[in-house]
Amino acid sequence: MRQLLLDLPADKPQTLETFVTGANAELVQLLQRIAQGKATGLDERFVYLWGEAGSGKSHLLQAMTRFPHAVCMTADTPPADFEYRPETAVYLIDDCDRLGADAQIAAFALFNQVREQGGTLITSGKVAPAALALREDLRTRLGWGLIYQLHGLSDEEKIAALTHSAAARGLTLSPGVLPYLITHFARDMRSLSTLLDALDQYSLETKRPITLPLLRELLQRESATE
Numbered sequence: 001m002r003q004l005l006l007d008l009p010a011d012k013p014q015t016l017e018t019f020v021t022g023a024n025a026e027l028v029q030l031l032q033r034i035a036q037g038k039a040t041g042l043d044e045r046f047v048y049l050w051g052e053a054g055s056g057k058s059h060l061l062q063a064m065t066r067f068p069h070a071v072c073m074t075a076d077t078p079p080a081d082f083e084y085r086p087e088t089a090v091y092l093i094d095d096c097d098r099l100g101a102d103a104q105i106a107a108f109a110l111f112n113q114v115r116e117q118g119g120t121l122i123t124s125g126k127v128a129p130a131a132l133a134l135r136e137d138l139r140t141r142l143g144w145g146l147i148y149q150l151h152g153l154s155d156e157e158k159i160a161a162l163t164h165s166a167a168a169r170g171l172t173l174s175p176g177v178l179p180y181l182i183t184h185f186a187r188d189m190r191s192l193s194t195l196l197d198a199l200d201q202y203s204l205e206t207k208r209p210i211t212l213p214l215l216r217e218l219l220q221r222e223s224a225t226e
Contacts (some may be wrong), residue, residue, distance in 0.1 A: 011194040014062040020161040020189055024056070030146070031060060034090060034120055045114070046145025048096075054188025057124040057152040061092045064122065075099050082106035090120045092116035096142060097125040097132055108138045121145075158182050158189065162196060171200055174211040181215060182185045193225040198222075 016035070021028050024090035030047065033039040042181055049057050065072045069089035073082055075098035082093075082103065091114060093099075093107060107123075114121045153161065159178045166173050177199075185195055202218045203210045 011053065011054060013066065014059045016060070017065060019056060019059055019063065020157070022147070022153045022157050026045045027060075027148045027150070030148075031064060031122075034122070038090070039120065042083030043145050044117075045120045046111075046141075047120075047122045048129055048130050048142050048145060049150055050126065051121070052126065052149070052152070054186070054190070055152050056189070058094055058149060059190065060150075061094045061122065061124060064090060064092055065213045075103065077103070079103045079106040082110045084110055084117065084119075086117070088119060090122065093121070093123040095125065096123050096134070097127060099134065099138075101135075104135050104138050108141060110137070111138070111141045153189065155179075155182055158187075158192065161189065162192060165193065166196065169200070171196075171210060174209065176212045177210060177215055180212055184219065 013042075016028060016031060019028060027049070030039060030044065034044070039175060041046065049060065051057055061072055064070050069087060070092065071085075071088050071090075072092040072094060074093070075095045079100075079102040091110060096107070099107060111121060123125065123142055125142075128149070129139055129147065132139045132142065134142075159182065162178050162181075163173070181195065182192060185192065199210055199215060199218060204212070208214055
């Protein structure tokens with residue numbers, strides 16, 4: 001679907017409101033308290049999220065960067081940028097499982113500074129802290145606070161979320177479109193929402209209703225461009 005993605009506008013901003021909560025309500029409520037400066041306990045100041053690709057980890061961390069005094073780092077961030085700043089309230093580190101040796105040292109130092117001098121550190125990875133292939137001291141630190149496994153949505157929850165999104169935009173989807181979509185395309189919500197946007201655009205371009213034949217035609221057309 002490379003051509004499809006190139007044709008679409010830039011990614012929409014990720015927010016806590018656009019995250020489809022599913023079974024992750026407790027985590028979302030905690031992040032909302034952190035964003036409001038209401039999470040002050042030591043355990044709430046260190047949060048680790050884990051789950052498979054597409055479960056929403058990056059969505060939540062990017063959503064937190066929309067609040068004042070928050071900064072996000074990834075495995076691609078230079079180690080020198082893992083720097084403690086008194087004006088920063090929330091530090092976010094995405095993809096901890098991919099941190100290089102120098103970044104691991106920097107992340108360990110940042111963790112200790114946040115603990116001693118204040119702030120909140122939210123981190124994420126594909127596996128639980130105990131299973132991370134990182135240096136022992138950092139791996140242990142990441143397991144100190146609250147740990148949340150992100151639970152993916154069921155097919156029924158995905159269909160319900162996409163149906164709500166379509167209705168909010170005034171889109172009429174023929175029966176069978178969404179069940180076909182979630183079984184013949186990437187299964188994470190971000191990819192599914194992106195394809196729904198493309199389907200809306202293709203419907204407008206072709207002046208045809210959003211039906212199962214239109215969806216199949218779009219998927220075949222995009223596959224042919226790869």
